[in-house]
Amino acid sequence: xxxxxxxxxxxxGSYLFxxxxxxxxxxxxxxxxxxxxxxxxxxxxxxxxPAIIEAMHKAVDEMGHAETFHGYAPxxxxxxxxxxxVKNDYQARGCDITVDxxxxxxxxxSDSGNIQEIFAQNNRxxxxxxxxxxxxxxxxxxxxxxxxxxxxxxxSDVIYxxxxxxxxxxxxxxxxxxxxxxxxxxxxxxGTTITKDQLQGWVDYANKNKAVIIYDAAYEAYISxxxxxxxxxxxxxxxxxxxxxxxFSKNAGFTxxxxxxxxxxxxxxxxxxxLNAMWARRHGTKFNGAPYIVQRxxxxxxxxxxxxxxKEQVAYYMKNAKAIKQGLRDAGYxxxxxxxxxxxxxxxxxxxxxxxxxxDLLARANVVGTxxxxxxxxxxxxxxxxxxGSYENTLAALERIKML
Amino acid sequence: xxxxxxxxxxxxGSYLFxxxxxxxxxxxxxxxxxxxxxxxxxxxxxxxxPAIIEAMHKAVDEMGHAETFHGYAPxxxxxxxxxxxVKNDYQARGCDITVDxxxxxxxxxSDSGNIQEIFAQNNRxxxxxxxxxxxxxxxxxxxxxxxxxxxxxxxSDVIYxxxxxxxxxxxxxxxxxxxxxxxxxxxxxxGTTITKDQLQGWVDYANKNKAVIIYDAAYEAYISxxxxxxxxxxxxxxxxxxxxxxxFSKNAGFTxxxxxxxxxxxxxxxxxxxLNAMWARRHGTKFNGAPYIVQRxxxxxxxxxxxxxxKEQVAYYMKNAKAIKQGLRDAGYxxxxxxxxxxxxxxxxxxxxxxxxxxDLLARANVVGTxxxxxxxxxxxxxxxxxxGSYENTLAALERIKML
Numbered sequence: 001x002x003x004x005x006x007x008x009x010x011x012x013g014s015y016l017f018x019x020x021x022x023x024x025x026x027x028x029x030x031x032x033x034x035x036x037x038x039x040x041x042x043x044x045x046x047x048x049x050p051a052i053i054e055a056m057h058k059a060v061d062e063m064g065h066a067e068t069f070h071g072y073a074p075x076x077x078x079x080x081x082x083x084x085x086v087k088n089d090y091q092a093r094g095c096d097i098t099v100d101x102x103x104x105x106x107x108x109x110s111d112s113g114n115i116q117e118i119f120a121q122n123n124r125x126x127x128x129x130x131x132x133x134x135x136x137x138x139x140x141x142x143x144x145x146x147x148x149x150x151x152x153x154x155x156s157d158v159i160y161x162x163x164x165x166x167x168x169x170x171x172x173x174x175x176x177x178x179x180x181x182x183x184x185x186x187x188x189x190x191g192t193t194i195t196k197d198q199l200q201g202w203v204d205y206a207n208k209n210k211a212v213i214i215y216d217a218a219y220e221a222y223i224s225x226x227x228x229x230x231x232x233x234x235x236x237x238x239x240x241x242x243x244x245x246x247x248f249s250k251n252a253g254f255t256x257x258x259x260x261x262x263x264x265x266x267x268x269x270x271x272x273x274x275l276n277a278m279w280a281r282r283h284g285t286k287f288n289g290a291p292y293i294v295q296r297x298x299x300x301x302x303x304x305x306x307x308x309x310x311k312e313q314v315a316y317y318m319k320n321a322k323a324i325k326q327g328l329r330d331a332g333y334x335x336x337x338x339x340x341x342x343x344x345x346x347x348x349x350x351x352x353x354x355x356x357x358x359x360d361l362l363a364r365a366n367v368v369g370t371x372x373x374x375x376x377x378x379x380x381x382x383x384x385x386x387x388x389g390s391y392e393n394t395l396a397a398l399e400r401i402k403m404l
Numbered sequence: 405x406x407x408x409x410x411x412x413x414x415x416x417g418s419y420l421f422x423x424x425x426x427x428x429x430x431x432x433x434x435x436x437x438x439x440x441x442x443x444x445x446x447x448x449x450x451x452x453x454p455a456i457i458e459a460m461h462k463a464v465d466e467m468g469h470a471e472t473f474h475g476y477a478p479x480x481x482x483x484x485x486x487x488x489x490v491k492n493d494y495q496a497r498g499c500d501i502t503v504d505x506x507x508x509x510x511x512x513x514s515d516s517g518n519i520q521e522i523f524a525q526n527n528r529x530x531x532x533x534x535x536x537x538x539x540x541x542x543x544x545x546x547x548x549x550x551x552x553x554x555x556x557x558x559x560s561d562v563i564y565x566x567x568x569x570x571x572x573x574x575x576x577x578x579x580x581x582x583x584x585x586x587x588x589x590x591x592x593x594x595g596t597t598i599t600k601d602q603l604q605g606w607v608d609y610a611n612k613n614k615a616v617i618i619y620d621a622a623y624e625a626y627i628s629x630x631x632x633x634x635x636x637x638x639x640x641x642x643x644x645x646x647x648x649x650x651x652f653s654k655n656a657g658f659t660x661x662x663x664x665x666x667x668x669x670x671x672x673x674x675x676x677x678x679l680n681a682m683w684a685r686r687h688g689t690k691f692n693g694a695p696y697i698v699q700r701x702x703x704x705x706x707x708x709x710x711x712x713x714x715k716e717q718v719a720y721y722m723k724n725a726k727a728i729k730q731g732l733r734d735a736g737y738x739x740x741x742x743x744x745x746x747x748x749x750x751x752x753x754x755x756x757x758x759x760x761x762x763x764d765l766l767a768r769a770n771v772v773g774t775x776x777x778x779x780x781x782x783x784x785x786x787x788x789x790x791x792x793g794s795y796e797n798t799l800a801a802l803e804r805i806k807m808l
Contacts, residue, residue: 257697
């Protein structure tokens, strides 16, 4: 008789954004006349840039002719895309990363969910709290997190690194030594980040403790300050301790196009075993490449026209971020983020919990945000708004919030 | 100190098709003047059908305008695609499958590699031998297969169901009772299949023994005989014991477009636990949907024009299959398959092993095939050729093989 993976049964409730979608749909059906503004899920709204649209049309045409048709992609991704990534995202920043260290995928969500598979079950993971829920959830599914305490909303075997107002949202080295450290910087959801020196501290800590860092740089394109690293490989020694995850979703609006990549340096070894070889094996066995059309779209991100157009797109969202931050401040809220990230992180007013504020905002302002507690226990009492709406909707949402 | 998943170290050698690619590249570099014909990897060569190209262009245009832009897709896939699947692949065949039982993915390789995650580690799996290597390899990575014996090339905890000339390539109920049964029908690599009555026998067996069947129907479009099921849900009782995997790679040439789906019926339950809910949770946590453009391409597969064009495409490949089968027979080979599948399965001549025949064929005829032993120990002494080449190349390859 077959048995299920009962770690799944340990997961409390459903995935955060599925829950939000259900709540919004229910409200919407009950109140069909209300115009809801969504600043909840981190989904972009601006159309794909013209240079990328052009590249996709060209690739679609190629697929329609036998001489230019493309079947299965190379295991790690097309050379044209991996070269563009290496040149623009690494060599241009002085990082010595090579083409065979780049693994093209269908997005950073898949990679951040799957990367834990190449590690043993008995590793202790450490996560910033609050943070993107996939890190913990995927480790729960793998049986790596112990038991869940509904009271504290914490897992017995997860090391939480609280990031709150009290420590300026900067994680501190934990008391217990972790084996795998997830860092998402700029952070989702707090929108804050750390300096390059502080990141160097984490690299040194990982090397000293023989821990591995899973570095999620999905929001790298939104960094505006000088002393912030765009890649962990800007830090010395990172190649022996860090895996970097990158997404095209936020810098190029690819949430519905689906493309990402993971960097696993060849120097990253556990004893004699190369993690690069392990991830290559995982890719070769359980994945069949990102679509050719999408990989060509990714290449166009790095074209001169693409770069110019995407710089404007990022600036558009950051204008929203600025407007939200200022607007909320004017309305008396305590706000963070929005400088190096498209997320605004606010303290819920009074004694309201995150979900209470979510319900209130949905019912009275018809604005959807994301409850901070959905990102971890230390997110309780906070709330996330995204800058990914249209400028008009963003201003309209602010007007409604100010009226509360 | 972090530890790796050492199940990966148990995997012998690299993934079959990576090994073949390396061998062919090495030969090609050493013999740049030789024109190699590839009938090895099951990759298609015909361009994407016009109706699908048109749909993709339209979807690319939509992505370029704010009003029609699409961000994150719904967790399980777009309703328009899931409805088309239900209507054409199930309702039209009298199978009572509903939209919320369909999970759209980036392809059947991902799904067949990932589906084992929702099961406990201590399940015994049974596989046809030979078969598509991903079933066993993904279970090795999960630590479900015991130890490997290099002598027999078998895993201690895997139940092998030999499919050879002696039993007409039809798997028999194993002596030990399995928990999870992988069936790929029509079979890759043997190209053979079983009757609907025989499949009903497997469904009854699974229900009686509380086993679950992972049914890979990737080659369903190539079925030409009357009494063969196109879906396992044509059998009575399949909804309480079977998960079905489907691919668009072979029926629509999507190997480089990437689209597939999995059916997990709501009636499939382990005690009180719904496997449909588990797979939904996995999808929601570790996957972010297939690209919008690709899902629109999938929809076009079911349009009237799409259906007509793809019927021609399948016929084109089956004409190749017929030519290969007849040509090899004329040359004195013992051949199977090619009637309900695009694969020809042949007995290697004399006492040659599969890899010896591979090397010989590459060196003397410059034709690439796939060694049968790469699909499992009972594949030793057999060899797979695919009908996915162009007609011209297929005939040219046959001429060369006949000259050996």
